[in-house]
Amino acid sequence: MNHKNPFQEKSLEEALANCLDAIRQGELSVQDCLERFPKYQAELEPLLNKFIQIRSNPIVSPRPEFRKRGYKQLLDHLATRQSVTYPQPDRNIQYKPIPKFRRRFSMIQIILLAVLALTAATGGVVYASDAAEPGDFLYGLDQAIEQVRLDLAPNAEAAAELHLENAAERLEEVKGRLAEGDFENAQAALNSYNGEIASLAQLVGGPGGVDQEILTELVNAALGIHQGTLTNLLATAPEQAQEAIQGAIDSSNIQVDIPGGQPDDAGQPDDAGQPNNAGQPESAPEITSIKQCAISLSEQDAQALAALAAEYGIDYEVVLETFCAAETLQQVEQQLLGNYGPPDGAPGAPDGTGAPDGAGAPSGSPGEGGRP
Amino acid sequence: MPSDYSNASDEKIIKAVIQGDVQAYGELYKRYLDEIYRYVYYRITNHLESEDLTQAVFIKAWDVILNNQPKKSNFRALVYRIAHNLTVDRWRTQKKELSFEEANVEALPASLSTPEDLMLSNEESDELATAIKELEPQLQQVVICRFINGLSHAETADTLGLTEGHVRVLQHRALKKIRVGIK
Numbered sequence: 001m002n003h004k005n006p007f008q009e010k011s012l013e014e015a016l017a018n019c020l021d022a023i024r025q026g027e028l029s030v031q032d033c034l035e036r037f038p039k040y041q042a043e044l045e046p047l048l049n050k051f052i053q054i055r056s057n058p059i060v061s062p063r064p065e066f067r068k069r070g071y072k073q074l075l076d077h078l079a080t081r082q083s084v085t086y087p088q089p090d091r092n093i094q095y096k097p098i099p100k101f102r103r104r105f106s107m108i109q110i111i112l113l114a115v116l117a118l119t120a121a122t123g124g125v126v127y128a129s130d131a132a133e134p135g136d137f138l139y140g141l142d143q144a145i146e147q148v149r150l151d152l153a154p155n156a157e158a159a160a161e162l163h164l165e166n167a168a169e170r171l172e173e174v175k176g177r178l179a180e181g182d183f184e185n186a187q188a189a190l191n192s193y194n195g196e197i198a199s200l201a202q203l204v205g206g207p208g209g210v211d212q213e214i215l216t217e218l219v220n221a222a223l224g225i226h227q228g229t230l231t232n233l234l235a236t237a238p239e240q241a242q243e244a245i246q247g248a249i250d251s252s253n254i255q256v257d258i259p260g261g262q263p264d265d266a267g268q269p270d271d272a273g274q275p276n277n278a279g280q281p282e283s284a285p286e287i288t289s290i291k292q293c294a295i296s297l298s299e300q301d302a303q304a305l306a307a308l309a310a311e312y313g314i315d316y317e318v319v320l321e322t323f324c325a326a327e328t329l330q331q332v333e334q335q336l337l338g339n340y341g342p343p344d345g346a347p348g349a350p351d352g353t354g355a356p357d358g359a360g361a362p363s364g365s366p367g368e369g370g371r372p
Numbered sequence: 373m374p375s376d377y378s379n380a381s382d383e384k385i386i387k388a389v390i391q392g393d394v395q396a397y398g399e400l401y402k403r404y405l406d407e408i409y410r411y412v413y414y415r416i417t418n419h420l421e422s423e424d425l426t427q428a429v430f431i432k433a434w435d436v437i438l439n440n441q442p443k444k445s446n447f448r449a450l451v452y453r454i455a456h457n458l459t460v461d462r463w464r465t466q467k468k469e470l471s472f473e474e475a476n477v478e479a480l481p482a483s484l485s486t487p488e489d490l491m492l493s494n495e496e497s498d499e500l501a502t503a504i505k506e507l508e509p510q511l512q513q514v515v516i517c518r519f520i521n522g523l524s525h526a527e528t529a530d531t532l533g534l535t536e537g538h539v540r541v542l543q544h545r546a547l548k549k550i551r552v553g554i555k
Contacts, residue, residue, distance in 0.1 A: 016551075017547060020519050043551070047500075050499065050500035053500075055519070060410050060413055060414065061409065062426070063423075067405065070427055071401060071402070074427060074431070075398050078434050079394050
């Protein structure tokens with residue numbers, strides 16, 4: 001068999017690579033290498049020496065204080081992360097319904113986490129979340145990871161948990177930035193907080209088979225704590241930050257009344273037990289409550305309703321109820337127009353010709369179907 | 373009494389880590405801290421950022437191990453791969469925002485020099501440092517992995533998401549450029 005000698009018939013680059021590997025592994029010295037490649041000796045020697053010099057540069061190593069502190073911080077951090085598990089997306093797996101008592105237990109855990117996180121905000125405990133804050137170079141990565149986790153959330157409940165986790169983290173960031181006098185990034189974090197709460201509200205009021213009762217319990221508990229934290233912040237924040245904080249308080253206030261999430265929703269007088277229920281085909285179940293109506297909403301409809309609520313400046317719950325009693329978005333728009341008049345700020349609102357963007361014209365013909 | 377993992381193989385330690393043994397993970401951290409730090413540092417040229425990113429690498433690796441629970445795992449390749457990805461992310465973030473160096477260069481303590489400064493201060497390696505710095509990013513990565521941190525072709529390929537053959541080609545190209553650059 002013809003064994004190829006790795007040190008023969010090489011280009012200079014190959015010779016250099018082989019020598020660097022062999023020297024590193026202690027198989028050869030620089031001198032040995034030069035002897036193996038006599039024709040490259042002149043060029044190889046300085047190159048090898050330069051690489052060895054860089055490799056052994058003692059300055060490029062962690063500072064002693066980081067080595068000591070980093071080790072302890074890492075282990076402390078990991079100890080707190082042990083209880084945090086990310087939702088694992090399983091391919092080709094149908095998610096089995098989780099027994100309600102298990103979900104409730106999970107939600108209680110999340111409430112406790114939220115409480116812990118917000119206690120940390122006032123008590124100085126280190127919140128077991130990513131350390132990157134607005135303005136840090138890792139912050140973009142932190143946000144990207146959060147988004148990926150949301151994208152991978154297997155169901156609406158998991159997504160709601162993540163939104164709450166993120167919202168709590170945003171409040172931590174607000175507190176941290178304000179303490180540093182970094183108003184700009186505090187404002188950015190407050191905006192992100194509002195975004196998290198808006199997404200959460202959409203989830204709770206929207207489609208996706210969310211258990212409204214449990215989510216309402218969770219969201220109310222967490223938002224109540226958020227409000228406490230924000231109120232405390234408002235009391236101590238500099239004047240320029242107060243408007244933004246007040247905005248966040250308003251945001252969490254509005255969302256405490258979760259549409260479709262009231263425990264007594266199922267008892268709406270007009271929607272329980274329609275007489276002809278039994279005769280309905282199974283594929284088209286009768287909507288028997290606002291809650292069910294909310295659950296059966298398509299994402300498109302939910303978004304259109306949210307847009308209408310924003311345009312008319314009314315609660316989502318009101319729009320949802322109107323929608324559940326009506327048949328089309330067009331009818332909802334007409335009813336809202338009749339009840340509340342043209343939405344504020346709509347182009348040409350006074351004469352009724354200004355249709356809100358993306359939600360169909362309030363003055364449109366009835367019965368044409370208002371789906372976006 | 374906590375177990376002593378100082379003589380244990382990486383695989384044995386990872387089995388303990390999967391059981392949630394944080395102390396075991398500490399041993400892996402000690403083993404690979406220097407080289408991961410060096411890998412990160414040569415790419416982002418700032419001590420403080422390198423420290424943060426190095427920590428992030430080990431936290432991420434912990435998550436990967438616990439979430440995937442691999443039966444066989446090359447921890448070294450894993451942390452290099454994560455370090456590679458995080459440094460790439462860091463560059464992307466920097467491109468979007470104001471250059472970190474631009475924003476912070478005056479705030480940096482004078483003692484925190486860049487690798488080029490450190491290497492340029494050494495007459496033996498100044499030309500080589502400059503030549504490496506002038507390589508395209510991928511060639512730079514190959515040189516750092518292969519000849520500064522001493523990864524094998526396979527480990528480098530794993531880290532950079534390339535085939536071994538591709539690594540060999542890039543390595544050849546990089547060394548050729550370095551040779552020309554320091555002539």
